[in-house]
Amino acid sequence: MNVPFDPLRVAAATGCDVAPVLRERGQREVFCGLTGIIWLHRKIQDAFFLVVGSRTCAHLIQSAAGVMIFAEPRFATAIIDERDLAGLADVDDELDRVVSRLLERRPDIKLLFLVGSCPSEVIKLDLSRAAARLSGNYMPRVRVLNYSGSGIETTFTQGEDACLASLVPSLPNEGNASERSLLIVGALPDVVEDQWKRLFCGLGMARVQFLPSRRAAELPPVGPNTLFLLSQPFLADTARALEERGAVRLAAPFPFGVEGTTLWLRAAADAFGISRFEFDRVTQPAAIRARRALDHYRAALLGKRIFFFPDSQLEIPLARFLAREMGMQLVEVGTPYLHRQHLAQELDLLPQGTILSEGQHLENQIDRCRTAAPDLVVCGLGLANPLEAEGLTTKWSIELLFTPTHGYEQAGDLAELFARPINRRTRLVA
Amino acid sequence: MQLTVWTYEGPPHVGAMRVATAMEGLHYVLHAPQGDTYADLLFTMIERRAKRPPVTYTTFQARDLGGDTAELFKSAVRDAYERFKPEAMIVGASCTAELIQDDPGGLGRSLGLPVPIIPLELPSYQKKENWGAAETFYQIVRAIAGARAPAAGAERTARPADRRPRCNILGPTALGFRHRDDIAEVTRLLAQLGIDIHVTAPWGARPSDIAALGDADFNVVLYPEIASPAAQWLKKAFGQPATTTVPIGVSATREFIAEVAALAGVDAAPLLDWEQSRLPWYSRSVDSTYLTGKRAFIFGDATHVLAAARIASRELGFAVVGLGSYTREYARELREAARLLGVDALITDDYLEVEARIAELQPELVLGTQMERHIAKRLGIPCAVISAPVHVQDFPARYSPQMGFEGANVIFDTWVHPLMMGLEEHLLTMFRDDHEFHDEAGPSHLDKRKSAAADESRSAPLPIVWAADAERELRKVPFFVRGKARRNTETFAQTQGLTQITVETLYDAKAHFAR
Ligand code: SF4
Ligand code: SF4
Numbered sequence: 001m002n003v004p005f006d007p008l009r010v011a012a013a014t015g016c017d018v019a020p021v022l023r024e025r026g027q028r029e030v031f032c033g034l035t036g037i038i039w040l041h042r043k044i045q046d047a048f049f050l051v052v053g054s055r056t057c058a059h060l061i062q063s064a065a066g067v068m069i070f071a072e073p074r075f076a077t078a079i080i081d082e083r084d085l086a087g088l089a090d091v092d093d094e095l096d097r098v099v100s101r102l103l104e105r106r107p108d109i110k111l112l113f114l115v116g117s118c119p120s121e122v123i124k125l126d127l128s129r130a131a132a133r134l135s136g137n138y139m140p141r142v143r144v145l146n147y148s149g150s151g152i153e154t155t156f157t158q159g160e161d162a163c164l165a166s167l168v169p170s171l172p173n174e175g176n177a178s179e180r181s182l183l184i185v186g187a188l189p190d191v192v193e194d195q196w197k198r199l200f201c202g203l204g205m206a207r208v209q210f211l212p213s214r215r216a217a218e219l220p221p222v223g224p225n226t227l228f229l230l231s232q233p234f235l236a237d238t239a240r241a242l243e244e245r246g247a248v249r250l251a252a253p254f255p256f257g258v259e260g261t262t263l264w265l266r267a268a269a270d271a272f273g274i275s276r277f278e279f280d281r282v283t284q285p286a287a288i289r290a291r292r293a294l295d296h297y298r299a300a301l302l303g304k305r306i307f308f309f310p311d312s313q314l315e316i317p318l319a320r321f322l323a324r325e326m327g328m329q330l331v332e333v334g335t336p337y338l339h340r341q342h343l344a345q346e347l348d349l350l351p352q353g354t355i356l357s358e359g360q361h362l363e364n365q366i367d368r369c370r371t372a373a374p375d376l377v378v379c380g381l382g383l384a385n386p387l388e389a390e391g392l393t394t395k396w397s398i399e400l401l402f403t404p405t406h407g408y409e410q411a412g413d414l415a416e417l418f419a420r421p422i423n424r425r426t427r428l429v430a
Numbered sequence: 431m432q433l434t435v436w437t438y439e440g441p442p443h444v445g446a447m448r449v450a451t452a453m454e455g456l457h458y459v460l461h462a463p464q465g466d467t468y469a470d471l472l473f474t475m476i477e478r479r480a481k482r483p484p485v486t487y488t489t490f491q492a493r494d495l496g497g498d499t500a501e502l503f504k505s506a507v508r509d510a511y512e513r514f515k516p517e518a519m520i521v522g523a524s525c526t527a528e529l530i531q532d533d534p535g536g537l538g539r540s541l542g543l544p545v546p547i548i549p550l551e552l553p554s555y556q557k558k559e560n561w562g563a564a565e566t567f568y569q570i571v572r573a574i575a576g577a578r579a580p581a582a583g584a585e586r587t588a589r590p591a592d593r594r595p596r597c598n599i600l601g602p603t604a605l606g607f608r609h610r611d612d613i614a615e616v617t618r619l620l621a622q623l624g625i626d627i628h629v630t631a632p633w634g635a636r637p638s639d640i641a642a643l644g645d646a647d648f649n650v651v652l653y654p655e656i657a658s659p660a661a662q663w664l665k666k667a668f669g670q671p672a673t674t675t676v677p678i679g680v681s682a683t684r685e686f687i688a689e690v691a692a693l694a695g696v697d698a699a700p701l702l703d704w705e706q707s708r709l710p711w712y713s714r715s716v717d718s719t720y721l722t723g724k725r726a727f728i729f730g731d732a733t734h735v736l737a738a739a740r741i742a743s744r745e746l747g748f749a750v751v752g753l754g755s756y757t758r759e760y761a762r763e764l765r766e767a768a769r770l771l772g773v774d775a776l777i778t779d780d781y782l783e784v785e786a787r788i789a790e791l792q793p794e795l796v797l798g799t800q801m802e803r804h805i806a807k808r809l810g811i812p813c814a815v816i817s818a819p820v821h822v823q824d825f826p827a828r829y830s831p832q833m834g835f836e837g838a839n840v841i842f843d844t845w846v847h848p849l850m851m852g853l854e855e856h857l858l859t860m861f862r863d864d865h866e867f868h869d870e871a872g873p874s875h876l877d878k879r880k881s882a883a884a885d886e887s888r889s890a891p892l893p894i895v896w897a898a899d900a901e902r903e904l905r906k907v908p909f910f911v912r913g914k915a916r917r918n919t920e921t922f923a924q925t926q927g928l929t930q931i932t933v934e935t936l937y938d939a940k941a942h943f944a945r
Contacts, residue, residue: 027506028489032465052431054525054554059440060468072435079432082555085529094431101433118463118526121492151465152492152526363513382470382482389480 026361032151033159053117111216168241174223181207186231257321293412310334442552442562451604457516461527522550586669595694601657611831678737707835730817732760812848
């Protein structure tokens with residue numbers, strides 16, 4: 001059943017008036033920022049992530065991906081032990097020793113992140129000082145930076161934000177009198193980057209760069225002539241750091257689905273003075289193709305009720321996409337943190353009366369979810385099987401980070417991620 | 431500070447979770463930051479448990495640190511009690527909360543809840559998962575069963591003649607390697623001996639069952655890493671003896687049967703005569719001659735490594751060329767087992783060290799954990815998994831114990847399957863130029879992937895040159911032993927002070943190392 005679909009008709013039926021946000025405090029069932037290392041280390045191909053933490057931190061990273069990525073990974077944990085805590089070992093010396101062993105083993109490493117954890121923060125280990133000292137020792141071969149992925153400071157995707165923000169001060173200055181350039185911010189699969197490069201090139205915008213770059217030596221320059229687009233909704237600190245360097249953020253919804261992608265690209269095109277006619281000429285073929293791909297999944301999703309547990313901060317843009325382009329009904333959209341400014345355009349597009357919740361009280365939220373009995377629950381790995389066992393259908397949220405989902409060409413894949421669990425339910429008899 | 435790429439064990443509070451999750455009617459309140467909730471997925475995703483672990487995390491944040499994290503902890507305990515109504519609670523701190531020193535035990539007790547609140551002191555910066563499981567189980571047993579302990583020095587009353595003997599099974603937890611099926615297998619063995627199972631714990635036990643542990647005649651310790659401290663305490667408090675044999679492998683199972691029969695005062699002979707494991711016969715059947723002297727490297731937890739070393743050497747006729755474990759607590763036993771086999775025990779939790787040892791030894795079979803499976807895969811060496819840390823594959827849908835006679839059958843199949851089959855190995859040697867039997871053809875019933883790594887890893891950067899014809903000859907050696915042949919030849923050349931290896935050197939070395 002292919003329902004003809006017109007996003008504008010839906011848009012007319014919605015308003016900017018979003019119901020007040022339900023703010024909760026209680027147990028949170030979310031990963032900490034260390035988790036971002038799992039995708040960041042694949043993205044920046046000559047970077048190494050050294051967590052300074054506990055066995056718990058090491059265990060989290062190796063467990064969070066669900067499987068161990070066993071090709072010699074570019075991350076590790078320097079596990080703090082009782083000697084360090086008792087002051088028997090000099091922590092600086094210990095860190096120097098660990099780093100030198102590591103860099104000896106991995107001559108291919110050009111960028112080393114010291115990643116702070118809850119234990120390193122509680123004992124007030126000054127990793128920024130350590131990073132500066134080690135940079136002094138190893139530059140120019142290796143640059144050493146630091147950021148915090150700790151669970152007391154960061155939730156899941158905020159680890160990526162902290163990592164990218166730590167890169168910003170080392171970005172080169174853009175040359176004097178340089179033309180305006182566009183910077184796309186957020187770790188994206190290479191395939192998505194390449195698609196966007198082609199699109200922007202088609203629009204006549206050759207000066208498009210990406211943060212993070214694939215290699216440490218190719219960090220994009222930044223300055224007052226840099227306009228930037230966030231490709232992810234969780235990059236608040238990175239945006240602030242870029243603004244401090246003079247760069248200007250282009251406000252837009254996020255590039256999920258046809259509508260989000262079009263508005264996001266258009267924000268850049270408008271800023272660079274590209275005509276609507278030209279914009280449509282370049283983007284229409286991909287947009288039409290994407291709409292065709294979405295048609296494929298609409299029957300499975302139309303009218304289905306979806307409940308989001310807070311996890312990645314992608315919840316609001318995804319809910320907007322699913323409601324407006326796939327016709328799903330939003331029961332509750334949880335987010336660990338609501339950045340009103342960066343999400344302003346998204347909130348405007350959400351259907352009227354959408355229930356948003358920020359923060360978490362896990363038990364109460366599970367109660368609400370059970371009562372609502374939605375058709376699909378988006379949640380973390382710890383909750384998925386128990387909810388399935390209760391008869392609910394779930395989608396693991398971490399897959400939304402690991403799968404290419406941005407842009408026109410991936411819009412169908414994004415819809416499919418939500419359609420698959422529903423599809424599967426209908427296939428199984430026992 | 432220790433540089434760690436992969437860790438064999440989680441922190442000790444994960445051990446506590448394994449105990450709590452295995453039990454019913456118990457709830458664990460853990461003072462921990464939000465990221466530590468990842469541990470739930472170990473149980474719900476890897477073990478595919480249908481229920482959330484019975485764990486409440488306080489998930490304090492940085493902004494709470496200046497304020498009252500203690501109050502946060504208390505309200506978490508109170509709420510968890512109200513919601514879950516457990517029969518008993520355990521309370522403790524993860525690594526971060528340990529640093530802020532809120533005293534979960536004292537706080538929990540101050541609430542005056544009508545159930546036992548058992549404090550756990552699990553030093554995260556010294557100890558690890560298995561230790562944490564053992565300590566937690568011990569604390570639970572002591573706190574709950576202790577109330578019914580007889581006065582010190584009281585004689586244990588003998589079992590009335592009209593009551594069947596009964597025992598407890600101690601040690602199985604959530605997330606254990608095949609614990610689910612080992613319980614079934616051992617329960618069946620004990621039933622065949624006419625012994626009743628009083629309580630199995632922690633697996634499936636409620637605090638009220640723990641309270642009654644002392645009523646059994648003796649304890650069966652399935653996994654010493656987890657159950658030993660509790661069993662020792664029960665011995666002291668209730669005079670309950672405990673088994674010392676772990677029934678993995680045919681001989682160990684037979685010894686186990688004799689041991690429990692003696693403890694229970696029953697006759698072991700009928701069961702021993704009935705014994706029908708297929709392993710001994712399969713191992714004697716002529717097709718198994720190709721297993722003779724297969725060079726095996728063994729690594730895992732102490733219990734499974736000790737058992738595997740015995741089975742490999744005595745029941746399958748392999749040559750154990752190395753063994754090791756991440757369980758430092760059992761280093762003495764492991765060293766002794768290694769000594770009897772004439773090898774060194776590698777006691778380490780450093781994955782890189784294990785990898786280096788395997789690369790150096792070039793075994794023909796690795797018996798290890800999921801970590802060694804990956805090492806072996808990279809080096810192109812066949813591997814079977816014998817121990818935790820576990821992966822989703824280690825929870826098979828089918829019945830698949832390690833213990834008892836059925837466990838021995840399972841072990842025969844899983845260890846032998848990855849190897850090149852007997853005649854196939856000979857054919858490969860005879861027809862090595864056959865285009866389908868070329869180097870990269872692995873066992874034909876297994877995945878045909880490249881296994882070049884084993885060949886390429888040379889033992890040392892020697893100033894030794896291979897003559898072209900010797901190199902060609904070397905390539906005729908089946909790929910799965912080629913790495914060893916190269917290494918042996920180079921070692922041989924070095925001891926002979928040679929700088930060039932010829933075809934002659936190759937065959938001299940072969941004769942020298944002939945086994
Ligand atoms: S929450 Fe803190 S202690 Fe736990 S894994 Fe994350 S950084 Fe480590
Ligand atoms: S392919 Fe078949 S016949 Fe050949 S060894 Fe494997 S199982 Fe045996």
